Amino acid sequence: MPSTLGFAILAALAKGAKTGYELTAVMNRPVSYFWTARHSQIHADLQKLLTDGLVRFEAEHGPGPQGKKVYHLTSEGRAVLREWVTEPPRARTERDELVLKTFASWLADPAEMAELFRVQLALHEERIAHYEHQQASFERTPDPGEPAFGNYATLWCGLSYERHRAAWCRWMIERLDPAA
Amino acid sequence: MPSTLGFAILAALAKGAKTGYELTAVMNRPVSYFWTARHSQIHADLQKLLTDGLVRFEAEHGPGPQGKKVYHLTSEGRAVLREWVTEPPRARTERDELVLKTFASWLADPAEMAELFRVQLALHEERIAHYEHQQASFERTPDPGEPAFGNYATLWCGLSYERHRAAWCRWMIERLDPAA
DNA sequence: TGCCGCATGTAACGTGTTACATGATTCC
DNA sequence: GGAATCATGTAACACGTTACATGCGGCA
Known part of the structure; x- marks a missing residue:
């Protein structure tokens, strides 16, 4: 195997x-x-x-x-x-350094932490723009069976992921630094 | 280090x-x-x-x-x-077996593939329920600086992630097996 | 002539998993 | 007395990264 x-x-x-x-x-x-x-x-x-x-x-x-x-x-x-x-995927072990840092963020200065998330948010927004551009380049949604289906479906997943991540960053910034 | x-x-x-x-x-x-x-x-x-x-x-x-x-x-x-x-996290390398399978899914039988995603969706829905239950056990949103803030913030992230994932699964099922 | 892109490989190291190994305490 | 849980550790292996090493072809 x-x-x-x-x-x-x-x-x-x-x-x-x-x-x-x-x-x-x-x-x-x-x-x-x-x-x-x-x-x-x-x-x-x-x-x-x-x-x-x-x-x-x-x-x-x-x-x-x-x-x-x-x-x-x-x-x-x-x-x-x-x-x-079509075999079920092995359960994946999550390993996410930013989430780990978040878990320990109560030790840090909130304003500094907010800055960290602003940088991350900018990265995610960049990727969203990039993915949306790629998605627009498909004339139509490919059907399963077409080789392009894999590309479209993973792109959909990537876009959804980046949006979720961006939303989390915005929530974190709002909580950490409501004044700004 | x-x-x-x-x-x-x-x-x-x-x-x-x-x-x-x-x-x-x-x-x-x-x-x-x-x-x-x-x-x-x-x-x-x-x-x-x-x-x-x-x-x-x-x-x-x-x-x-x-x-x-x-x-x-x-x-x-x-x-x-x-x-x-507060140091920026190293860029994480995405490694996701399910997304990889999706990339190659055009080779497989759509109905079989849909079944795979139904199983995944059920897992995500279970976790969502679990996380929502945990979230409800917080009487209020902890402030940054409180140790519980880390727990709440990572829980928020986890919930958001599971919802994104569940939405993707639903989209995949709809595309792969619209009849069912 | 000199640099960049194409192209293949090996070696050392760090990280993570699985299996092996031991044995005290607690509860039934 | 026996089983489950608590508790620590070692060894072999798999996987992944970084650095080392080589050298052709095309372009300026």
Whole structure:
């Protein structure tokens, strides 16, 4: 069984063959793609997927000492991915540093704390604008079965998340620093 | 500098002295406390905090081969914690298995996928009820500076998060299985 | 010629989970 | 006497990040 990152790689390859470098580029921006990884880990995982027969590659002449490897799913890889998709996800362990800081915020100066949340709020508002722009670029809502459905659905989730987060920041600022 | 778990331990101890066992109990339930850890890690981290002089313990006669150690913050530990609280959090890497599955959901049977989201929705609704019950047990909104403020503020965040999540699940179900 | 982007990999380290290991106290 | 709970710790492994290491191709 691949690791979760392994499935993330399979999911990315399901949309088209890619090099490890291109996979890295996809996984570096968390925008509407909720898993990240560095190239070192991706290369390591690709080798595991390779020995498990879930991906294969075509070697192409390219830059670097090792050339270029364009990876694609095998039929077994596609089957394993399809099966994984509908299995219930493992309960995720929440680990959120800002919430942890909030838990201990009664020790701090409220005005200083409010400043922290103002910075966070600005970040969320930026992302909301970015996501809304992306959403507008869809002419219509894709149907399940279309590859774009995954993009649209994760974007919806991301937007909703950012709005929830922004609302929380506003509430915190209001509570911490009602004067401003 | 302590690890983030180290700060989580300091934050918990700021509200009162505890044994490693009691800390484990607190960190096992993610309810309104967004950091989790197992006892093995907590004991390891406590020893680091100890050598850094951020916590101290009183040995008490108790169960087990080693007896019982009641840990409490030192004044330095309290100072380090207070300073950390208002520092900007590191950007968190999103890792969400359900969103990843959603990204690849175009490969799966929509009805099966909808079932997955129905199960998730039920979990979120359960937590919402739980959190609302907890929220109602506050007679009034605590002010910043009161220790309970941290509890209330993280609870607010948790509730908001669960509602966002539930809304997303409903949207997904509607899209995947409009007939039902 | 020199820099940037493409492209692959290894090694050391930090963090987190699971399993192993021990044993006193309390309640039935 | 036995089981559950309290209580602490170690070891092996998995996962993730950062830093190290190499070198081709294209462009200025």
